[in-house]
Amino acid sequence: MSTKHSKAASAFLSNKSRAQFLNQSIWYVREKRDNVAMQLVEWEELRELSSSIKRHTVTHLDTYLEQFASRAEANGVVVHWAKDANEHNKIVYDILQQHGAKKLVKSKSMLTEECHLNNYLINKGIDVVETDLGERILQLMQVAPSHIVMPAIHLKRQQVGKLFEDKLGSESGNSDPTYLTRVARLHLRNEFMTADAGLTGANFGVAATGDVVVCTNEGNADMSTSLPPLHIVSMGIEKVIPDYRSLAVFTRLLARSATGQPSTTYTSHFRKARSGCEMHIVLVDNGRSDILGNPQHWETLKCLRCGACMNTCPVYRRSGGYSYTYFIPGPIGINLGMLRSPRVYSDNVSACSLCCSCDNVCPAKINLSEQIYFWRQGLDAIHRADPMKKIISSGLKYLYGHPALYYMGLRYAPLINRLPRNILYNRLNAWGKGRELPTFARKSFSEMWKKGIVR
């Protein structure tokens, strides 16, 4: 009856110090977010505006995409349209081939994770180098990100030190973060200098101007695009926004929500290719236009990919990103996974206590927890409901429908208090896993009420 998520979470929690480390690291980010948000009296107004702008843009996506594409083309940028991940990967590879590019430097892009671009290109002989420090660490380890903004948040410095010792020849036993960052800086500088092409994601595409806006702290998107002669942008179609006035709202929300910074270090606007160079934008659908038609879930398209929902999520903080079966974890990942394939990713929908904290931090005001609730309601219809929970539910339904039986049960319930633990906490009692059953009162409230003991 355990889901893949709960099994993986149990394994994660078996290492208590690691579990505590992750929870504390992420809670620290959540607190920073609260501090910077509370410094702005207009914070809630910004969230509301962000939601409204995204609702408008997403419900007029055809208009804004056409405007964005035609502005970009007028700026000399080549715009491509990809229906799905395969088409996206093929387009990127074709562009690289046309330029004879062998080495590609990349800044962080969850869309290329979604499309499995790296493996596709590596299999075709392209040298793909991630340049965000966290992403590079994970690429060298050959594992996936465990968080969408802080991809290597689950790792300890000693693990990074050992990795760099093996792969980059750093000093043995030195795991000082400043030292390791310097080692990576030197290593990546050489990759930037020798790259044939740079690929970035897009935080925003501005329809009015054709700008692609990329936000980073490391400056790696800028290094990736300032040196090689070719810049490829992979951009989900929902990333388009109307204009600079909208962008002002989003730039004020994004970094504050993501990491508790007032702004990312770099907010770069790419409008044209460098002189003598080329810039290409690949607009990727990969299921997004289908999500638009889902009346309960289309608002997931408002997502800014800031990660605030996972930082606040008590389940994410205590189970880690790898416990989820979809590549995006946390509340938004639960929903996006279900939109990708309900039968494949339904294990994640129980990874939610319905505390609704994510709804309250989301800078686009997505109703994340309500959507998770909707998915749970639909589990039985796709034959993914937990059989044990179904039996319990029908049993309880019967019980509540028969008052005499219910009151009799209530009268004898205190007997449960006297049962030995090994009987009470048996493996059939999933509720008693990791938590104590409540003590049943000797007299129930209704009994006391009827006897006039309570008024």
Add this chain to the structure above:
Amino acid sequence: MNSKESILSNIRKNSCADYEMPDIAVKGVHYDDSLQQFIDMTKAVGGNAHVVQVGENINDLIRSYYSEAVNIVSNLPEVTIATGNPDTVVKPQDLDGTDVAVVRGELGVAENGCVWIPQAVKEKAVYFIAEYLVILLSADKIVDNMHEAYDMLRFNDYGFGTFISGPSKTADIEQALVVGAQSACGVTVFILNA
């Protein structure tokens, strides 16, 4: 039907709601002393800010801040201390090894320490590849918030511009903040005509 048409037609077929564009009339945060707020914020994000006083020379200041710098790159005429010009390099890679790049900022934003830098050199690499970045910013170009900044934003034919808020940084290893990830290890904003 090509992919563009197919995506657009699927969007049109599936759009199930129609929301109006809201009126973005947000009153952004305002500061009584925007200059001081900008300086405080620049320092908070790991940068440095220096208000240039009457009688202070920008070249002397750069030398005093970066006494060990050998390669100083700038295309600004007042930066006579420059040893190289980013407009005359053959390729952007030639800028690697730059100790200090001196550039002009067009707008400063008090709420977050951002400085808007529209590309004004042949190779934009200069903004990112130098070990240290010096930004010259006029005090009367400081606005309170991003709404005001985007209302005033100007592009030029280079087709690139960036807001920079302090030095390159990362917290990817155990959330420990390290300044100097892939780009500038330090940023100093010299504020002119305050």
